[in-house]
Amino acid sequence: MLNLELNTSSGHSRIYVSESMANLRNFVDPERTVLLVDENVLHFHKNKLAGFKYIEVPESERSKSIEFYTSVFGKLLELGVDRSWKIVGIGGGVTTDLAGFVASTYFRGLSFGFVSTTLLGQVDASVGGKNGINFEGYKNLLGTIRQPEFVICDVKSLETLPLTEYTDGFAEIIKYGFIKNPEISDYLEVNIEQAFNKDKEVLEKLVFDSVKVKVDIVQSDENESGERKILNFGHTFGHAIEKLHGISHGQSVSLGMILAARMSVNLGLINSGIVDKLSGLLDKCGLPVTADFDIDTMAEVMMKDKKKAGNIMQFIVLEAEGKAIVYKLKLTDLKSILNDLC
Numbered sequence: 001m002l003n004l005e006l007n008t009s010s011g012h013s014r015i016y017v018s019e020s021m022a023n024l025r026n027f028v029d030p031e032r033t034v035l036l037v038d039e040n041v042l043h044f045h046k047n048k049l050a051g052f053k054y055i056e057v058p059e060s061e062r063s064k065s066i067e068f069y070t071s072v073f074g075k076l077l078e079l080g081v082d083r084s085w086k087i088v089g090i091g092g093g094v095t096t097d098l099a100g101f102v103a104s105t106y107f108r109g110l111s112f113g114f115v116s117t118t119l120l121g122q123v124d125a126s127v128g129g130k131n132g133i134n135f136e137g138y139k140n141l142l143g144t145i146r147q148p149e150f151v152i153c154d155v156k157s158l159e160t161l162p163l164t165e166y167t168d169g170f171a172e173i174i175k176y177g178f179i180k181n182p183e184i185s186d187y188l189e190v191n192i193e194q195a196f197n198k199d200k201e202v203l204e205k206l207v208f209d210s211v212k213v214k215v216d217i218v219q220s221d222e223n224e225s226g227e228r229k230i231l232n233f234g235h236t237f238g239h240a241i242e243k244l245h246g247i248s249h250g251q252s253v254s255l256g257m258i259l260a261a262r263m264s265v266n267l268g269l270i271n272s273g274i275v276d277k278l279s280g281l282l283d284k285c286g287l288p289v290t291a292d293f294d295i296d297t298m299a300e301v302m303m304k305d306k307k308k309a310g311n312i313m314q315f316i317v318l319e320a321e322g323k324a325i326v327y328k329l330k331l332t333d334l335k336s337i338l339n340d341l342c
């Protein structure tokens, strides 16, 4: 049984990597628990959740809207949910982000847990206590940091996950390898075929090692005032690419990591062999490593990014394979840097 503990000032969380949602009864009492379940998970896995009361969460980011969020409270009242109940979010990041925020705000906060059923959710979204919804076009503008009591990373449930969603998760796994633990990249490189055949043992190891990196970082800096920022490797560029090119998060982060790694080379921090290794691994996982960028529009979108403070934008760059640092760039230099990189 692979499991990990996360302890922070906002709470204590236990993460189970080889558990199944079919064993949810061992974690919560069905009589005083309501599940928020992603519609596709319900379609494929409903039989494992027999005997539980549930609210269906439509797939797509639209479920992280203020309208859907408030509609859930009416349903909780109808079910008679009070502060003695628990809420369990079951699905990918959309469902767990929403469920965590609903649970954190209803009756000033119920205890909650997650069953994470996407690869991205298991290695990233379900761990670390950030939850929330989008507002007026801003992602995750409303939310709290509060730890789920438990997270079940149901690796077996990934069998029904569509390939594109599955591939997206590998961008985050590769990220952990390059920012903190090169053993993850090395293991993935050797076991890539098994990973894409959804070999349980290989997946459990990849998820466990990735979650371990995130747990260590979150424990040292829950509120993202320091080290937690390195989890954004590839994301400053990635978010702009996602908006402009309309491609998935994982694909955008893949391209973003290439740009951030090239930036590290230009700063004299690493040699280009590390970029080649990163690019080779992303490519093997079916993630994009080249694209045509419109530099002017990209600079414009990045200027609007909420992660800039005043005249400075923060980038995560590599000092070595497995070591990332924050690099502060003057906004006035952004365009020329983009010209160099793209």
Ligand SMILES: NC(=O)c1ccc[n+]([C@@H]2O[C@H](COP(=O)([O-])OP(=O)(O)OC[C@H]3O[C@@H](n4cnc5c(N)ncnc54)[C@H](O)[C@@H]3O)[C@@H](O)[C@H]2O)c1
Residues within 6 Å of the ligand: 038, 039, 040, 041, 044, 059, 060, 061, 064, 091, 092, 093, 094, 095, 097, 117, 118, 119, 120, 121, 124, 125, 126, 127, 128, 129, 130, 131, 139, 140, 157, 158, 159, 160, 161, 162, 165, 168
């Ligand atoms: N809280 C955090 O720290 C954090 C970190 C990263 C991302 N996020 C958030 O996570 C969200 C993205 O999460 P995601 O990539 O998991 O997307 P998602 O929740 O939208 O799920 C992706 C798709 O997979 C389907 N699905 C889920 N599990 C399935 C299964 N086992 N079988 C078949 N289909 C399944 C869903 O219905 C959906 O269509 C974004 O809203 C993002 O902001 C949060």
Ligand SMILES: [Zn+2]
Residues within 6 Å of the ligand: 124, 172, 235, 249, 253
């Ligand atoms: Zn991401």
